[in-house]
Amino acid sequence: MATINENYLKLKAGYLFPEIGRRVREFAQANPEKEIIRMGIGDVTQPLTPTVIKAFHEGVEEMGNISTFKGYGPEQGYDFLREAIAKNDYQSRGVHISADEIFVSDGSKCDTGNIQEVFGSNNKIAICDPVYPVYADTTVMSGKTGNCGSNGYFEGIIYMPCNEQNGFLPELPQERPDLIFLCFPNNPTGTVATKEYLKTWVDYAIQNHCIIFYDAAYEAFITDPAIPHSIFEIKGAKNVAIEFRSFSKTAGFTGTRCAFTVIPEELMAFDAAGKPHRVKPLWMRRHTTKFNGVSYPVQKAAAAIYSEEGAKEVKEVINYYLENARIMLESLTEMGFKVFGGINAPYVWVKTKNGLTSWQFFDLLLNESNVVGTPGSGFGPAGEGYFRFSAFAERENVVKAMERLRRM
Numbered sequence: 001m002a003t004i005n006e007n008y009l010k011l012k013a014g015y016l017f018p019e020i021g022r023r024v025r026e027f028a029q030a031n032p033e034k035e036i037i038r039m040g041i042g043d044v045t046q047p048l049t050p051t052v053i054k055a056f057h058e059g060v061e062e063m064g065n066i067s068t069f070k071g072y073g074p075e076q077g078y079d080f081l082r083e084a085i086a087k088n089d090y091q092s093r094g095v096h097i098s099a100d101e102i103f104v105s106d107g108s109k110c111d112t113g114n115i116q117e118v119f120g121s122n123n124k125i126a127i128c129d130p131v132y133p134v135y136a137d138t139t140v141m142s143g144k145t146g147n148c149g150s151n152g153y154f155e156g157i158i159y160m161p162c163n164e165q166n167g168f169l170p171e172l173p174q175e176r177p178d179l180i181f182l183c184f185p186n187n188p189t190g191t192v193a194t195k196e197y198l199k200t201w202v203d204y205a206i207q208n209h210c211i212i213f214y215d216a217a218y219e220a221f222i223t224d225p226a227i228p229h230s231i232f233e234i235k236g237a238k239n240v241a242i243e244f245r246s247f248s249k250t251a252g253f254t255g256t257r258c259a260f261t262v263i264p265e266e267l268m269a270f271d272a273a274g275k276p277h278r279v280k281p282l283w284m285r286r287h288t289t290k291f292n293g294v295s296y297p298v299q300k301a302a303a304a305i306y307s308e309e310g311a312k313e314v315k316e317v318i319n320y321y322l323e324n325a326r327i328m329l330e331s332l333t334e335m336g337f338k339v340f341g342g343i344n345a346p347y348v349w350v351k352t353k354n355g356l357t358s359w360q361f362f363d364l365l366l367n368e369s370n371v372v373g374t375p376g377s378g379f380g381p382a383g384e385g386y387f388r389f390s391a392f393a394e395r396e397n398v399v400k401a402m403e404r405l406r407r408m
Contacts, residue, residue, distance in 0.1 A: 007143045016378035017041050037401045040372040042390045044252045049313035055304035059297030070296040075288040077104025081299045084306040095232045106257040108217050108246040113138035118282040126158040126177035128170045130383030135181040152381035161382045176208050183215040188379045188388040189349040190341015192227045198234045205240035212241040220250040222344045238264035251305045251314050258302045321346050324398045325391035331402040346391040369404035
C-alpha cells in the first residue's frame with residue numbers, strides 16, 4: 001500500500017498567493033467590465049534590460065552553433081557567473097566570499113525550502129511572524145512540526161513576533177532554536193536591519209551553535225549606505241550563516257529563474273555524536289544529485305547585470321520600483337493610514353482601519369476599488385490587521401490605485 005507524507009496534511013487549506021488568485025479570478029469573471037489593478041503578488045512588471053536581453057540572445061545563438069553549444073553545465077553554476085557574483089556582490093564590499101562558496105539555482109524560493117534537507121528532522125526552527133510563508137510551510141513538509149493550532153501556529157516552531165512595539169524586528173528567542181530564518185529587507189514589512197542589530201544575531205548564533213538562514217532577496221533595494229547588504233558583512237557570520245540571493249526582483253528574472261545560495265567553507269553543523277561536519281559539501285551533494293543546473297543562456301544573461309552598462313540599467317529599474325514605493329508610502333500616509341516599509345524595500349506595510357481584518361480589507365479593496373494587495377494574516381498570525389502593497393507595478397497603475405483608495 002502506497003502511503004503519503006502525512007506532514008502535508010498538516011498544512012492549512014491553501015498557499016496564500018493561489019488563494020488571492022482564486023478570489024481575483026472569481027471577481028473578474030463576475031465583473032468583466034472592471035479594470036483590476038494588481039499590487040499583491042511580488043512579481044515584476046518591467047522587462048529585462050537591453051544589456052541582459054543582448055546577452056540572452058548571444059547565449060541562445062551559442063546554443064545553435066556546434067562550436068559553442070553547451071550540454072550539461074556544472075550543477076553549481078558556470079564559473080563566469082559565480083566569479084562575477086563573488087567579485088561584485090561580496091568582495092567589492094570587503095567580504096571575502098569565493099566563487100566556490102556560491103551555488104547558482106533556479107530561485108531562492110526553492111533554495112530556502114530545500115536547504116532543510118541537509119539538516120536533521122530534530123532541529124528546532126525559529127521564524128519571524130509575519131514573514132514569507134515558504135519558511136513555515138517547508139518546515140511543516142519536512143516533518144519538523146506538530147499540527148497547526150487554533151491560533152494559526154504550528155507546534156514545534158519557535159515564532160518570533162514582529163510588531164509595532166519592536167519595530168517589526170524580531171527579538172532574540174527565549175527558547176533556543178537550532179536553525180533561524182531571517183529576512184532583510186523584510187518581506188512583508190519592508191523593515192531593514194542595521195549592522196549592530198545583525199551583530200546581536202550572529203553573536204547569539206555563535207554562542208548557541210545555531211545556523212542562520214539569511215534571505216537577502218531584496219538587498220538591491222537598499223539605498224542607505226549604513227545598512228548592510230549581506231549578513232557576511234558582520235564579523236563571525238561566515239561561521240553561522242547561509243545566505244540566499246535572487247535575480248528575480250533585482251533584475252526582473254521572475255520568468256527566467258536564476259538565484260544563488262552562499263555557504264561558507266567555515267560553516268559547521270553536528271551529527272548525533274556531536275562531531276562537526278562542513279555544511280557546504282552536504283549541500284553540494286544535494287545540489288548535484290537533485291539539480292542539473294540553470295540553463296546557459298539564463299546564466300549568461302544574469303552575468304550581464306554585473307557589466308558597467310548592465311548594472312546601470314538594473315539600477316534604473318530598481319529606482320523605478322522604489323519611486324512606486326515612495327508614492328504609495330506618502331499617499332497612504334496622507335489618507336491617514338499607519339504605514340511602514342517603502343524605504344530600502346519594495347513593500348509597503350499598512351495597518352487596516354476601523355478594526356477590519358486583513359481579508360476583510362482585501363475584499364473591500366477588491367470590490368470597492370478593484371485594487372489587489374496581500375492580506376497581512378497570510379504571512380502569519382501577527383500579520384492580522386495589516387496589509388502589504390507591492391511596488392512591482394506600472395507607475396500609471398500605482399497612481400491610479402492610490403486615487404481609487406482616496407475616493408474609497
